[in-house]
Every structure is written in C-alpha cells, then in structure tokens.
Amino acid sequence: MSDLQIRDVRVILTEPDNIRLVIVKIETTEPELYGIGCATFTQRPTAVVSAVNDYLRPFLIGKNPADIEDIWQSSYVSSYWRNGPVLNNALSGVDQALWDIKGKLANMPVYDLFGGKARDAAAVYVHSTGDDLQEVEDRARAFIDQGFHYIRVQVATPGYATYGSRGAVADDSLQTGPRVITDRVTKFDSNTIYAHPGGIFEPRPYIKSALGLFEHIRATIGWDIEILHDVHERIPPIMGVDLAKEVEQYKLFFLEDLFAPEDNDYFRMVRQQTSTPIAMGELYNSPHEIIPMVKDRLLDFMRVHISQIGGLTPARKLAALCEAFNVRTAWHGPGDTSPVGHAANLMLDLNTINFGIQEYAIFQERTQEVFPGCPEVRGGYMWPNGKPGLGIDVDEELAAKYPFKERAFGGAWDTVRRADGGVVRP
Ligand code: GCO
Numbered sequence: 181m182s183d184l185q186i187r188d189v190r191v192i193l194t195e196p197d198n199i200r201l202v203i204v205k206i207e208t209t210e211p212e213l214y215g216i217g218c219a220t221f222t223q224r225p226t227a228v229v230s231a232v233n234d235y236l237r238p239f240l241i242g243k244n245p246a247d248i249e250d251i252w253q254s255s256y257v258s259s260y261w262r263n264g265p266v267l268n269n270a271l272s273g274v275d276q277a278l279w280d281i282k283g284k285l286a287n288m289p290v291y292d293l294f295g296g297k298a299r300d301a302a303a304v305y306v307h308s309t310g311d312d313l314q315e316v317e318d319r320a321r322a323f324i325d326q327g328f329h330y331i332r333v334q335v336a337t338p339g340y341a342t343y344g345s346r347g348a349v350a351d352d353s354l355q356t357g358p359r360v361i362t363d364r365v366t367k368f369d370s371n372t373i374y375a376h377p378g379g380i381f382e383p384r385p386y387i388k389s390a391l392g393l394f395e396h397i398r399a400t401i402g403w404d405i406e407i408l409h410d411v412h413e414r415i416p417p418i419m420g421v422d423l424a425k426e427v428e429q430y431k432l433f434f435l436e437d438l439f440a441p442e443d444n445d446y447f448r449m450v451r452q453q454t455s456t457p458i459a460m461g462e463l464y465n466s467p468h469e470i471i472p473m474v475k476d477r478l479l480d481f482m483r484v485h486i487s488q489i490g491g492l493t494p495a496r497k498l499a500a501l502c503e504a505f506n507v508r509t510a511w512h513g514p515g516d517t518s519p520v521g522h523a524a525n526l527m528l529d530l531n532t533i534n535f536g537i538q539e540y541a542i543f544q545e546r547t548q549e550v551f552p553g554c555p556e557v558r559g560g561y562m563w564p565n566g567k568p569g570l571g572i573d574v575d576e577e578l579a580a581k582y583p584f585k586e587r588a589f590g591g592a593w594d595t596v597r598r599a600d601g602g603v604v605r606p
C-alpha cells in the first residue's frame with residue numbers, strides 16, 4: 181500500500197435539480213479505490229473547474245493519497261496567494277476525496293477516523309419560507325408534522341426583494357417611502373434562469389415584516405419549536421444591533437448573518453447589549469476572519485461552509501478551536517452544498533461534541549439518484565449509513581444526463597439595490 185499513488189483528479193459537473201454541483205473525484209493506482217469531494221461554488225463553478233484541472237491535477241498526480249495533511253498544506257500554498265472561494269473550493273474537492281479514500285482504506289466511516297461518534301445523529305433545521313405569514317405558518321406546521329423541531333422562517337416583504345423568499349421581486353405599487361431608481365433594476369425575462377434575483381430592498385420594511393413573522397409564529401404555533409432566521413447581511417449595522425435586541429423576546433435559536441464579514445467588529449456591540457444567539461460564518465474564507473470571532477466569543481454558532489474554507493482538514497481544526505471556547509458548530513448546508521458536502525458536514529456533526537445544529541436542504545429525488553448514499557433524514561435528524569469513507573457515491577452516467585443549464589449573467593447573482601440605486605450586500 182505504501183506505493184499507492186493518485187492516478188487522476190477529475191471534475192464532475194451535474195445539475196439534477198437546478199443547482200450546479202461541482203464534485204472532484206480522485207482515482208488511485210489501486211483499481212476501484214477512489215474518493216469524491218464537494219467543490220461546489222454555484223456563482224463561479226467553471227472557475228473552480230479550472231483551478232482543479234489546470235493547477236491541482238498536475239500538482240497531485242503521483243502523490244500518495246494517504247498524506248492528506250501534507251497534500252492540503254502544500255496545495256494551499258502552491259498558488260502563493262491563497263484563500264478565496266475558487267481556490268478553497270477546489271482544494272476542498274481534493275481534501276474531502278482524500279478523506280473518503282482514507283476511510284475506504286481503513287474500512288471506517290470518516291467520523292471514526294476523527295475519533296468516533298459523539299452522538300448518534302445530527303439534528304437538522306429546515307426552511308419555511310412564504311409570500312405571507314399564513315404560508316410560512318402552514319409550511320412550518322407541515323415540517324413539524326414530519327418531526328422537524330428547528331425551523332428557519334423567512335417571509336417576503338411586500339413590494340420588496342427579500343432574501344429567502346420565493347418570488348422576491350420588487351413590486352413598485354407596494355413600495356412605501358421615497359424612491360428614485362428604476363432603470364438599473366433588471367427587467368426579468370421569463371425565459372431566462374436567474375441564479376438569484378435582484379430588486380429593491382429597504383431595511384425598514386424588511387425589519388417590520390421579519391418582526392411581524394416572529395410574532396405570528398409564536399402566537400400561532402407557540403413556543404415548543406425552535407425558530408431561526410437569516411438576515412443575510414442586508415441591513416445597516418446599527419439597525420442590526422437594534423434588530424438583535426428586538427428579537428430577544430421571541431427567543432430565536434439563532435439570528436444569522438446580521439452583519440457582513442466586513443463588519444465583524446459590530447458583533448462586539450451586539451454582545452454587550454443582548455443575549456440573542458448569534459450565528460455567522462458562511463461567507464468566511466480564511467482563518468483571519470474566523471479566529472477573532474471565536475476567541476472573543478462574539479458568536480454562538482460557527483456557520484462556516486466547509487468547502488469554502490478548503491475542506492474537512494481545516495474544518496475539523498476549526499471545530500476543535502470552537503470546542504475550546506464553547507462555540508457550537510452549525511456548518512452551512514444549503515441546496516448549493518452538494519450531497520457529498522452534506523455527507524462531509526455529517527462526519528463532523530457526529531464527531532464534534534460542540535455540535536449545535538445542521539442546516540439541511542431537502543434532497544430532491546433526482547439528486548438522490550445521482551448520489552447514492554445521500555445522508556438520510558428521519559424524524560428531524562440526519563443519520564449516517566455507516567459505510568466506509570464519506571458513505572456516498574456519484575453515479576457518473578446519470579450525472580452526465582443533467583449538464584449545466586445556461587443562466588443569466590453566467591450564474592452571477594443579480595444586484596440588490598436600495599431605493600436610491602445604491603448596491604446592497606446580498
Ligand atoms: C443559508 C445561505 C444560503 C446562501 C447560498 C449562497 O443560510 O442557507 O444564506 O441560502 O445564500 O448558499 O449561494
């Protein structure tokens with residue numbers, strides 16, 4: 181086994197259910213021994229393909245796949261300039277595939293390689309979104325009936341683009357307050373696929389509708405479930421501080437992305453003024469952004485996107501750092517984390533004592549067919565299948581039947597703007 185080598189590094193692109201997924205497959209000189217990893221960056225997938233094919237592949241062929249730490253460290257600095265979603269996702273694809281291979285070699289699931297299970301299954305949260313309060317409530321009730329206990333709630337703000345709600349396109353007739361622009365806002369064409377719609381966003385109406393939603397859910401469904409909410413960094417920081425105080429009464433499980441990473445320091449202000457639990461991290465790329473947040477206990481839930489920071493190798497170290505400060509993990513798990521990425525999340529969820537919650541985007545049927553061994557969710561928990569490695573595979577023939585579709589702007593997100601035309605963070 182000591183002369184085992186990486187024979188090839190390949191990228192598999194597939195879009196079974198309208199999300200462009202990027203998977204890296206590492207083949208070894210041992211016939212049938214391979215691993216897969218998630219390198220999905222939906223806004224710039226082809227840039228990741230180039231990072232893998234043009235740079236990592238030639239760098240890695242011939243190396244021993246057992247040397248995960250050495251491969252991670254040497255690949256990380258092989259571009260000299262490092263971090264960022266393209267290079268880190270490419271590296272994650274390789275890294276997760278190597279853990280998958282190591283698990284297969286050891287005949288153990290990856291959580292066993294990490295030291296074994298700290299729990300049997302991972303509690304997940306699901307997303308209840310709607311155009312109005314009733315729709316969000318109905319969806320939440322349907323989830324509760326299926327055994328889910330943690331529900332993220334988002335409602336459309338009438339007339340405005342709203343993160344996390346479908347049909348979130350501005351409607352001029354419903355907008356309130358002073359307004360300047362119209363011509364910079366995309367005129368949507370119904371034949372085109374938009375990765376993420378733009379539109380007009382104003383913080384005050386959004387805050388009003390979000391607070392109205394929490395009030396409604398507590399008044400109708402009650403206090404026996406946990407509710408979560410994602411601000412998605414859109415509002416000016418001082419309004420974020422105020423929002424964190426206002427929502428204290430609704431006892432959220434967590435309030436997510438209250439500020440952009442560029443405004444990390446505002447979390448200090450929030451900490452001094454309220455005990456609303458704070459979740460942050462999906463936009464972090466590098467240790468420089470993350471370590472101060474953990475060591476100063478400025479957040480309660482570390483929500484890093486594992487492929488975004490370069491895979492399981494850095495993520496498990498981050499989990500250990502968080503443990504020392506009693507910060508819980510809540511690894512990012514939206515639809516644009518592939519099922520392979522969800523399987524990787526699960527490996528850490530099971531092994532980490534300071535696990536908090538796992539975000540879960542329900543896998544559609546076609547996605548489940550393309551990825552045999554997709555983590556199973558039952559009774560509000562994600563369960564491991566006990567198979568060696570990450571426990572998941574990709575059916576390449578089927579994956580090829582779902583090639584990437586054309587999108588407006590190549591899949592880049594459209595611009596969200598204030599009513600005066602200024603750009604808003606997503
Ligand atoms: C979440 C996220 C996602 C992101 C998406 C970006 O909390 O699930 O905010 O919905 O917006 O992953 O591509």
Ligand code: MG
Binds near residue numbers: 437462
């Ligand atoms: Mg989020």
